[in-house]
Amino acid sequence: MWDELKSLAAERDGRRIDALFAEDPGRAQAFSIASDGMLFDFSKTQIDAEVSAALVALAEGAEVAARRDAMFAGQKINETEGRAVLHTALRNLDGAPVLVDGEDVMPEVLETLTRMEALATEIRSSGITDVVNIGIGGSDLGPKMGAIALAPFHDGPRCHFVSNVDGADIADTLKRCPPESTLFIIASKTFTTIETMTNAKTAWDWLEAQGVGTDGKFVALSSNLEKAAEWGIPESRVFGFEDWVGGRYSMWGPIGLSLMIAIGPEDFRTFLRGGQAMDRHFRETPLAQNMPVMLALVGIWHNQILGHATRAVLPYDNRLARLPAYLQQLEMESNGKSVSIDGADLARNSGPVVWGEPGTNGQHAFYQLIHQGTRVVPCEFMVAAKGHEPDLAHHHALLIANCLAQSEALMRGRSLDEARDKVAGAFEGEELERQARHRVFPGNRPSTTLIYPQLDPETLGRIVALYEHRVFVEGVILDINSFDQWGVELGKELATALGPMVTGDEPADGKDGSTRQLLDFVHRNG
Numbered sequence: 001m002w003d004e005l006k007s008l009a010a011e012r013d014g015r016r017i018d019a020l021f022a023e024d025p026g027r028a029q030a031f032s033i034a035s036d037g038m039l040f041d042f043s044k045t046q047i048d049a050e051v052s053a054a055l056v057a058l059a060e061g062a063e064v065a066a067r068r069d070a071m072f073a074g075q076k077i078n079e080t081e082g083r084a085v086l087h088t089a090l091r092n093l094d095g096a097p098v099l100v101d102g103e104d105v106m107p108e109v110l111e112t113l114t115r116m117e118a119l120a121t122e123i124r125s126s127g128i129t130d131v132v133n134i135g136i137g138g139s140d141l142g143p144k145m146g147a148i149a150l151a152p153f154h155d156g157p158r159c160h161f162v163s164n165v166d167g168a169d170i171a172d173t174l175k176r177c178p179p180e181s182t183l184f185i186i187a188s189k190t191f192t193t194i195e196t197m198t199n200a201k202t203a204w205d206w207l208e209a210q211g212v213g214t215d216g217k218f219v220a221l222s223s224n225l226e227k228a229a230e231w232g233i234p235e236s237r238v239f240g241f242e243d244w245v246g247g248r249y250s251m252w253g254p255i256g257l258s259l260m261i262a263i264g265p266e267d268f269r270t271f272l273r274g275g276q277a278m279d280r281h282f283r284e285t286p287l288a289q290n291m292p293v294m295l296a297l298v299g300i301w302h303n304q305i306l307g308h309a310t311r312a313v314l315p316y317d318n319r320l321a322r323l324p325a326y327l328q329q330l331e332m333e334s335n336g337k338s339v340s341i342d343g344a345d346l347a348r349n350s351g352p353v354v355w356g357e358p359g360t361n362g363q364h365a366f367y368q369l370i371h372q373g374t375r376v377v378p379c380e381f382m383v384a385a386k387g388h389e390p391d392l393a394h395h396h397a398l399l400i401a402n403c404l405a406q407s408e409a410l411m412r413g414r415s416l417d418e419a420r421d422k423v424a425g426a427f428e429g430e431e432l433e434r435q436a437r438h439r440v441f442p443g444n445r446p447s448t449t450l451i452y453p454q455l456d457p458e459t460l461g462r463i464v465a466l467y468e469h470r471v472f473v474e475g476v477i478l479d480i481n482s483f484d485q486w487g488v489e490l491g492k493e494l495a496t497a498l499g500p501m502v503t504g505d506e507p508a509d510g511k512d513g514s515t516r517q518l519l520d521f522v523h524r525n526g
C-alpha cells in the first residue's frame, strides 16, 4: 500500500487543491468528519477519494482496529517495557471493567478520583491561595496547558507550574507565593526525576526558611509510592497511579490534580467526559469516518508520502497557547523513533517535527515562511465558533476571519499575473516583473481545520483524546512503540556524569575538546 500511495502522490504532483473544489461541489463535506459537535475539515489537502481509500486501506493493513481494541483491553502493547497502555481507563467514568493481568483496575481508578475530588474540594475552601505544581514533561505540560485553556472556568486558588531545573523558574514563582497559604504538589511518575526532586527540595527548604514549616504543605502524585513515602508526606495526600499510565498521557488522573483544584471537581469530570466521548467515537466509528484515524492518515500522507518533515499546529485560540508544546511531547516523544517494534530499522520516516504558536501571533512571525518558503509546512488550524468574551465578539469575528483567511491563502496563493496587477501602478518594465515575483504566493499548500463551538472542559477533553489516538494510529501504521521513550535516557546519564565536572569536583578528562572548552569557560566566568 505504501508503494501505491507513492504512485498516487506522483500522479497528483502539481494538481491544484482549489481545482478539486471546482470539480466537486460536495468536496468540503466529503472530506470532513463531524463528531460530538466538532468538525474536522481536511478538504484543503490534495487528498481525493482514491487517496483516501488507499490511506484507509493502509490503516486496515496495519490492523489499526485490532491494535486499538488490544490497547483498550489492557494488553501489554508497550512491549519494550512490558506494560499495558490504559490512560483511557482514567476517563472511563461509568466504571465498565478494564482488566490488567485478569484484575479489574476500575475500582482503584475511581477510588483515587474520589479521593482527589475530596482533597480538591477541601483545598478550594481552605484558604489556600496558591498551588504550585512541581513536575516536568508529562507531569507539567498537561495540567499547565489545561489550566491556561480553561481560564474562564478557573475559580480555585492561583496555580503555578514549576518545571525547569533552572533556579530562575522556582525563584520567580516563589516570589509570587505567600508561604503560609501555598500548597506544593510534587508531580512525578517515577519520583526520581532530577529537575522535579531538586525543585521540590528547594520548595521544602524555602518553607522552612520562611518559618512556616512543611506540615500539610505537600501533596505527592506518583507511581512510586515508596519514594513518595520517603518525603514523609501523609498517605492521605499521596495519589498513586499505575505504570500503565504513560507520563505524556497522564493529565486525566492524579497528575491533573492542579487542574482539578483550579476548575473544580465537577468541571474536571466534564473534561474526563470529553475524553471518554472521543474514546467512544474512536472505538465505534468505521475507520474512514473516524476522526483520530483520518487525522493520523492525513499526517502520514503529508509526512511519509509527500515528504513534508514538519507540521504546524496553529490554534486560533489564545488559551491554547501551550497546546503546541503539549503536543510536541505527546507526538515527538511517542513517535520519534528509528526502530520498529521488532527492533529493525524503521522502513520510513518517523513522526514529524511538530511546532506552532497561537494565531494571530504567528502570522506576524513565521507565516512568511509558511506562505513563501521553499519547504511545504502542512498546517493544522483550530478555532472556536464562539469566544468567552461576549462583550468582545468583534475580536472573535476578526480571529475567525484571520484563521479562515490563512487556510484560503495557503490553498489559493497568488499567481504572477495577479501579483503584476497588484504592483502595475507603482512599477513598470523589468522592475515591475521583479517586484511582482516577490509578491507571488505559490499556494497549493495543505491545511486542515478543527472547529468546535467553544473551548470548554468537555471540548478540551475531546481535543486531547483526539490527539492521543492520532499518535496511537500513526504509531501502529509506522510499526512504532509509541509508549516508551528511550531517547531521553542518554542525555540524562551524561548530565549526571557532567555535574561534578561543572562544579569542578572532578576533572573533565576523557571529554571531547568542545565540552572541555565549554566547561573551561564556565570555570573562568561562573
Ligand SMILES: O=P(O)(O)OC[C@H]1O[C@](O)(CO)[C@@H](O)[C@@H]1O
Pocket (backbone or CB within 6 Å): 136, 137, 138, 139, 187, 188, 189, 190, 191, 192, 193, 196, 247, 248, 333, 485, 488
Ligand atoms: O513524571 P516523571 O517521572 O518525573 O517524568 C517526567 C517526564 O520525563 C520523561 O520521562 C522524559 O524524560 C517523560 O516521559 C516524563 O513525562
